[in-house]
Amino acid sequence: xxxxxxxxxxxxxxxxxxxxLSHLEVVHSCGRAARRAGLPYAVTQGFSPHMKVAxxxxxxxxxxxxxxxxxxxxxxxxxxxxxFEALKAASAPGLAPVQVKYVAEREPSLGAALxxxxxxxxxxxxxxxxxxxxxxxxxIIAEGVLAVDHKGKPKVFELASALPKEPDVCTIKERTTVxxxxxxxxxGSLRPxxxxxxxxxxxxxxxxxxxxxxxxxxxxxxxSWRDPL
Amino acid sequence: MSELWSRIxxxxxxxxRPVRYINSEWGSSHADEPYKVALVxxxxxxxxxxxxxxxxxxxxxxxxxxxxxERVFVPxxxxxxxxxxxxVPLFTLESCRPxxxxxxxxxxxxxxxxxxxxxxxxxxxxxALRSKDRTDADPIVIGGGPCAFNPEPVAPFLDAILIGDGExxxxxxxxxxxxxxxxxxxxxxxxxxxxxxxxxYVPSLYEPQIEGGEFKGMTALPGAPTVVxxxxxxxxxxxxxxxxxxxxxxxxVHDRVGVEVLRGCARxxxxxxxxxxxxxxxxxxxxxxxxxxxxxxxxxxYEEVSLTSLSTADHSGIEEVLRRLTRRLDGTGVTVxxxxxxxxxFNVQVARLLGGGKKTGLTFAPEAGTQxxxxxxxxxxxxxxxxxxxxxxxxxxxxxxxxxFMIGLPTExxxxxxxxxxxxxxxFLAAREVxxxxxxxxxxxxxxxxxxxxxAHTPFQWEAQIPFEEVRRRQSLLRxxxxxxxxxxxxxxxxxxxxxxxLSRGGREVADVIEAAWRGGARFDAWTEEFKPSRWSLAxxxxxxxxxxxxxxxxxxxxxxxxDHISVGVTRAYLRIERDNALAEKTTxxxxxxxxxxxxxxxxxxxxxxxxGERRG
Ligand code: SF4
Numbered sequence: 001x002x003x004x005x006x007x008x009x010x011x012x013x014x015x016x017x018x019x020x021l022s023h024l025e026v027v028h029s030c031g032r033a034a035r036r037a038g039l040p041y042a043v044t045q046g047f048s049p050h051m052k053v054a055x056x057x058x059x060x061x062x063x064x065x066x067x068x069x070x071x072x073x074x075x076x077x078x079x080x081x082x083x084f085e086a087l088k089a090a091s092a093p094g095l096a097p098v099q100v101k102y103v104a105e106r107e108p109s110l111g112a113a114l115x116x117x118x119x120x121x122x123x124x125x126x127x128x129x130x131x132x133x134x135x136x137x138x139x140i141i142a143e144g145v146l147a148v149d150h151k152g153k154p155k156v157f158e159l160a161s162a163l164p165k166e167p168d169v170c171t172i173k174e175r176t177t178v179x180x181x182x183x184x185x186x187x188g189s190l191r192p193x194x195x196x197x198x199x200x201x202x203x204x205x206x207x208x209x210x211x212x213x214x215x216x217x218x219x220x221x222x223x224s225w226r227d228p229l
Numbered sequence: 230m231s232e233l234w235s236r237i238x239x240x241x242x243x244x245x246r247p248v249r250y251i252n253s254e255w256g257s258s259h260a261d262e263p264y265k266v267a268l269v270x271x272x273x274x275x276x277x278x279x280x281x282x283x284x285x286x287x288x289x290x291x292x293x294x295x296x297x298x299e300r301v302f303v304p305x306x307x308x309x310x311x312x313x314x315x316x317v318p319l320f321t322l323e324s325c326r327p328x329x330x331x332x333x334x335x336x337x338x339x340x341x342x343x344x345x346x347x348x349x350x351x352x353x354x355x356x357a358l359r360s361k362d363r364t365d366a367d368p369i370v371i372g373g374g375p376c377a378f379n380p381e382p383v384a385p386f387l388d389a390i391l392i393g394d395g396e397x398x399x400x401x402x403x404x405x406x407x408x409x410x411x412x413x414x415x416x417x418x419x420x421x422x423x424x425x426x427x428x429x430y431v432p433s434l435y436e437p438q439i440e441g442g443e444f445k446g447m448t449a450l451p452g453a454p455t456v457v458x459x460x461x462x463x464x465x466x467x468x469x470x471x472x473x474x475x476x477x478x479x480x481x482v483h484d485r486v487g488v489e490v491l492r493g494c495a496r497x498x499x500x501x502x503x504x505x506x507x508x509x510x511x512x513x514x515x516x517x518x519x520x521x522x523x524x525x526x527x528x529x530x531y532e533e534v535s536l537t538s539l540s541t542a543d544h545s546g547i548e549e550v551l552r553r554l555t556r557r558l559d560g561t562g563v564t565v566x567x568x569x570x571x572x573x574x575f576n577v578q579v580a581r582l583l584g585g586g587k588k589t590g591l592t593f594a595p596e597a598g599t600q601x602x603x604x605x606x607x608x609x610x611x612x613x614x615x616x617x618x619x620x621x622x623x624x625x626x627x628x629x630x631x632x633x634f635m636i637g638l639p640t641e642x643x644x645x646x647x648x649x650x651x652x653x654x655x656x657f658l659a660a661r662e663v664x665x666x667x668x669x670x671x672x673x674x675x676x677x678x679x680x681x682x683x684x685a686h687t688p689f690q691w692e693a694q695i696p697f698e699e700v701r702r703r704q705s706l707l708r709x710x711x712x713x714x715x716x717x718x719x720x721x722x723x724x725x726x727x728x729x730x731x732l733s734r735g736g737r738e739v740a741d742v743i744e745a746a747w748r749g750g751a752r753f754d755a756w757t758e759e760f761k762p763s764r765w766s767l768a769x770x771x772x773x774x775x776x777x778x779x780x781x782x783x784x785x786x787x788x789x790x791x792x793d794h795i796s797v798g799v800t801r802a803y804l805r806i807e808r809d810n811a812l813a814e815k816t817t818x819x820x821x822x823x824x825x826x827x828x829x830x831x832x833x834x835x836x837x838x839x840x841x842g843e844r845r846g
Contacts, residue, residue, distance in 0.1 A: 043562040
């Protein structure tokens with residue numbers, strides 16, 4: 001990329017009705033928001049020039065994200081507060097910036113840096129479900145591997161790596177929330193719904209998933225997790 | 230008012246593309262005014278949102294004092310089924326209001342094969358399918374759009390139909406309706422008032438006269454005009470192009486800003502309905518085109534602007550517009566596109582001005598294989614023009630060209646069919662000659678062949694569409710005359726063309742067939758994989774109508790036609806002269822280059838061609 005570009009990291013949310021967007025729709029919409037914001041975005045050289053922008057890991061249709069990331073390269077410096085306000089004013093509330101910050105060009109790409117994803121899965125069901133899930137998770141983890149169906153083929157995850165933290169289960173009224181963290185590896189990551197469904201099947205439990213939200217995306221550094229901003 | 234979102238949302242997890250139903254798009258309007266309009270498009274979101282008229286009408290209605298307009302698309306089958314079983318009625322996107330709670334339903338009539346989706350929409354909305362069965366409590370259902378020029382097949386479903394341009398008419402329609410509401414008018418009094426709005430056709434005020442099984446014309450009931458004349462916007466620059474159209478999240482067909490640069494086309498192709506019904510030609514000035522394109526781009530954030538019309542390259546200021554736009558957009562990655570190009574050298578220059586080196590395919594429509602037949606249809610393109618253009622395009626680096634032809638045109642002989650094959654071969658060789666040998670592998674000449682469908686208000690409105698067996702025979706003749714490798718031949722489904730022919734020239738009796746087909750499960754017939762000819766055959770049989778008597782019958786030129794009470798301004802006498810010219814293989818020039826040829830539009834509607842400058846032929 002040309003010498004004098006500025007790499008603006010944007011933390012954004014995909015929430016409410018807009019959680020039904022696909023990754024491609026998010027990519028197009030964020031590009032349009034950046035153009036509407038009037039930011040001096042950098043354009044790639046070459047055959048069909050386009051906005052220079054890079055996205056973090058994709059979210060599936062229906063899954064919300066509270067802290068998603070994109071890097072947008074600007075051809076001239078705009079104070080980050082100003083850039084944030086401009087982007088916000090040009091965005092629909094469900095797909096909007098949360099925070100922005102310039103990052104150094106030498107920092108690894110979002111794709112390479114973001115290796116931990118935290119999720120919250122909200123389910124219909126109370127204490128009985130919560131207890132059942134807790135023991136099913138423990139049993140699955142004790143086995144060390146989990147095979148999930150991926151487009152008709154089994155995909156096997158080594159849980160020591162794929163699931164770096166034991167899921168939390170908590171119940172308020174008749175809603176049970178499962179909090180979990182997964183590692184995003186080169187071959188993808190364990191989908192939270194897949195893990196929850198495996199636990200339901202194992203414990204012969206009743207519970208309907210009401211929503212799935214990716215709450216955070218994190219960078220692993222020297223054994224601890226940190227925010228990418 | 231009832232907000233349906235909480236009942237809609239749970240349905241979204243089990244269906245395809247929930248993004249079709251979630252609204253929240255940039256540019257959508259959430260005003261809540263006393264008079265509510267639902268703009269209904271009879272197909273799914275991604276098709277409807279590509280329609281520029283929807284964006285124009287959305288803006289025109291929403292600027293009216295006390296009026297809010299919302300969009301409605303027909304839910305795809307999975308969602309419609311889920312809605313029916315959950316008891317959720319058809320809803321407006323913006324406020325999730327039941328469509329039946331609106332005051333006015335404006336339904337677009339974009340294409341004949343969407344007619345059964347009008348019934349799907351009315352049924353999902355919980356409204357009676359037929360105008361005569363709706364009550365004072367129901368909204369007024371008004372249609373309009375490209376298919377309104379022969380409205381009879383859908384007339385019984387609609388309370389009123391706007392013929393022609395909508396920009397000015399929407400305010401008049403709303404004013405007439407609101408006055409009726411204020412006066413406490415009955416439904417029939419409201420419809421009578423609407424019939425007095427210029428361009429508005431109220432089908433219930435017209436009765437078909439049938440004698441001895443033959444249609445003898447329409448009789449207007451007292452108070453209704455004998456002939457309904459289309460509305461014409463005299464000058465496109467009376468309104469700006471929508472300054473901030475709605476930006477879909479979903480990847481829609483034509484995902485870009487469209488700026489209409491001109492309306493109407495006077496080239497006079499004799500098979501073309503659009504060319505007859507949208508006269509006269511009205512160009513916007515380069516200043517307003519550039520201004521509207523730039524402001525819509527900055528408001529929407531789109532990465533492409535398309536300069537739309539029936540024949541954009543005809544605009545007298547097109548080169549100026551392209552130069553100014555490409556200069557303004559330089560370095561932004563935003564591109565300009567034109568929807569279709571005509572065959573002549575000028576267009577290669579135009580194409581060069583576009584998209585900085587992006588060499589997407591070029592499309593040309595010679596339509597017929599011999600000069601004789603091109604003279605019959607008044608397609609003023611010579612083989613020399615075509616070969617020269619292809620030569621220049623391929624010399625300039627283009628590697629793909631797509632050619633459109635029709636079979637079944639009036640007077641067509643086997644020689645004309647073989648002529649298509651020969652013309653394509655010469656195009657192929659002309660392209661190959663100037664393509665470096667190493668790049669010849671990437672060359673592609675695509676040929677798309679459709680069956681001619683005679684349309685209302687054209688010089689060919691009296692002609693018979695060729696029957697199936699003949700379509701098949703001509704197709705196989707064409708296939709055997711198309712010998713080169715590297716030529717990619719595709720057909721338009723002849724069953725679709727047949728149905729299109731029946732629905733486009735049928736009378737009011739065809740409405741029963743449309744209803745029977747919908748009851749038999751016909752939805753989304755405009756989608757190739759959803760079209761089931763058998764459903765329609767059963768429907769024709771059940772109603773007792775022989776579709777070939779509509780599609781494949783030669784009409785007498787003095788015969789009463791189901792659309793005679795609808796005037797597009799072009800006179801019947803002119804159409805007959807043009808028909809005679811066609812049979813005599815005589816061409817008629819374009820009135821924007823060579824002076825008036827007397828079609829009648831300008832006199833009858835007190836309008837004229839509006840050109841932004843001198844046109845180049
Ligand atoms: S009346 Fe004459 S000038 Fe006007 S559109 Fe017809 S042919 Fe052209």
